[in-house]
Amino acid sequence: MTAKYGKTFGYFDGTLPNLFTTDINLIKSVFVKDFDHFVNRRSFEVKRKVFRKMLSIIQDKEWKDVRSSVTPVFTTGKIKLMSKMITECANRLVIKFQTIAETEGKLDAKMQFSAFTMDVIARSAFGMTIDNLGGKDDPFMTKAKGVFNPPANKSALIMIPFVFPKLLAYAGDRIFFPKAFYFFIDILEDLIKQRSNSTEKYNDFVEVATEAIMEHTKTVNGKQVPIWNREEVDEIVTSQSMLFLLAGFDTTATTLTNSAFLLARNPEVQERLYEQVVRKHEKIGEVNHEMILDFPYVDHVIHEVLRMYPPVPRVERACNKEVTYNGIHIKKGVVVTVPTFPLHYDEEYYPDPYRFNPDRWDPESEIKPSPYVFMPFGMGPRNCVGMRFAMEEMKIALCTLVKNFRFFPVAETPEEMQFEDGFLGVVQPIHATVGIESRS
Numbered sequence: 321m322t323a324k325y326g327k328t329f330g331y332f333d334g335t336l337p338n339l340f341t342t343d344i345n346l347i348k349s350v351f352v353k354d355f356d357h358f359v360n361r362r363s364f365e366v367k368r369k370v371f372r373k374m375l376s377i378i379q380d381k382e383w384k385d386v387r388s389s390v391t392p393v394f395t396t397g398k399i400k401l402m403s404k405m406i407t408e409c410a411n412r413l414v415i416k417f418q419t420i421a422e423t424e425g426k427l428d429a430k431m432q433f434s435a436f437t438m439d440v441i442a443r444s445a446f447g448m449t450i451d452n453l454g455g456k457d458d459p460f461m462t463k464a465k466g467v468f469n470p471p472a473n474k475s476a477l478i479m480i481p482f483v484f485p486k487l488l489a490y491a492g493d494r495i496f497f498p499k500a501f502y503f504f505i506d507i508l509e510d511l512i513k514q515r516s517n518s519t520e521k522y523n524d525f526v527e528v529a530t531e532a533i534m535e536h537t538k539t540v541n542g543k544q545v546p547i548w549n550r551e552e553v554d555e556i557v558t559s560q561s562m563l564f565l566l567a568g569f570d571t572t573a574t575t576l577t578n579s580a581f582l583l584a585r586n587p588e589v590q591e592r593l594y595e596q597v598v599r600k601h602e603k604i605g606e607v608n609h610e611m612i613l614d615f616p617y618v619d620h621v622i623h624e625v626l627r628m629y630p631p632v633p634r635v636e637r638a639c640n641k642e643v644t645y646n647g648i649h650i651k652k653g654v655v656v657t658v659p660t661f662p663l664h665y666d667e668e669y670y671p672d673p674y675r676f677n678p679d680r681w682d683p684e685s686e687i688k689p690s691p692y693v694f695m696p697f698g699m700g701p702r703n704c705v706g707m708r709f710a711m712e713e714m715k716i717a718l719c720t721l722v723k724n725f726r727f728f729p730v731a732e733t734p735e736e737m738q739f740e741d742g743f744l745g746v747v748q749p750i751h752a753t754v755g756i757e758s759r760s
């Protein structure tokens with residue numbers, strides 16, 4: 321579409337006017353400079369308990385209050401605490417991959433990385449350690465499939481609430497919130513009840529988020545009082561933990577899958593990363609938070625994976641106050657959408673865009689892209705709140721795996737990554753099988 325109509329053009333999503341753009345100046349204005357005109361995404365009428373409080377759905381002042389309460393969960397200090405648990409999960413993954421390397425010699429990357437990210441989320445958001453994750457009868461994975469890849473995603477009907485958002489409260493409710501959700505919500509509600517009677521320290525998302533949200537105060541008659549009562553705090557924490565699962569599971573699993581694929585297809589990048597991991601490991605002694613702290617090459621590799629295969633194909637903002645840019649008048653109610661694939665493959669911003677080239681992210685590089693045209697995590701004050709956690713998780717997982725294993729293409733590995741059809745959600749890689757051998 322961008323090749324045919326240019327960087328900015330309009331169309332209707334049903335009744336909803338939508339302005340598509342990959343124009344750097346328009347992106348900068350909408351997502352950063354004039355954020356107060358574009359605070360929300362398109363609005364859905366969600367009435368269900370828990371879902372109605374999710375950060376991605378709530379709007380305006382309520383969004384600002386919850387966002388500023390959840391943000392402290394992802395500060396460096398808190399991430400450092402949670403990173404110990406990520407390292408443990410990555411070490412468990414090594415044991416599993418060792419068996420796979422010795423027996424099958426190839427990896428169903430999407431399945432294995434889904435089990436890994438579920439392990440991390442189960443521990444950090446659900447306070448649980450699960451044995452046999454990724455096993456055939458593991459309920460966490462079975463229910464997660466019901467949530468992430470519902471059969472309805474293959475039907476255009478799932479677009480109804482997007483095209484007619486006011487209908488979500490009625491028509492789309494069942495499609496969007498399948499029963500599998502309640503498996504996770506029940507676990508969270510039980511966990512929060514148990515925790516309220518305990519003094520133990522857990523250092524996980526539920527604990528850190530509860531503390532941060534309870535600390536959030538407002539001024540009433542010159543006094544500081546909590547914004548939310550205990551019941552509201554519990555609902556907000558349950559919502560954000562569910563959203564953690566929704567927003568953090570498939571996106572991270574997909575990016576790790578795409579990384580294994582791109583490393584298998586680009587052995588020179590993989591070897592360079594391996595050599596640098598080994599050197600760092602000799603200094604620090606293990607793959608952990610300290611090791612990945614000042615490690616630019618692993619950053620560049622993951623940036624390039626996210627550029628080539630951004631898991632979220634569209635990022636949007638709804639205009640709440642009209643504004644005009646260079647003759648383009650944007651009225652209240654218009655949705656501005658950035659399609660991430662066309663943006664990340666625009667030759668003006670990324671020379672030789674089909675080449676996997678982590679060096680383009682080197683600060684010394686002549687072709688280093690502008691931050692305003694890189695949107696795997698969205699942009700501006702409403703960008704992905706879990707970005708730092710996701711980067712920590714992916715860096716620890718990649719460094720741990722590259723240190724222990726070598727990925728390579730096998731007969732099933734496609735020349736180029738193929739993606740599933742679907743109307744919503746994360747861009748799903750298919751045929752993501754890669755060969756794996758142990759380095760020891």
Ligand code: HEM
Pocket residue numbers: 375376377387563564567568569571572575631632635636695696697698699700702703704705706707709710
């Ligand atoms: C590779 C991993 C991930 C990718 C590519 C990703 C991508 C995105 C994108 C594109 C958005 C929309 C941003 C915008 O509109 O500007 C978003 C929002 C969000 N993400 Fe992520 N995400 C990832 C991991 C995570 C994780 C691990 C968490 C939770 C810990 C998370 C929580 C959220 C939340 C809560 C929002 C809504 C933010 C708001 O509306 O204020 N994401 N993410």
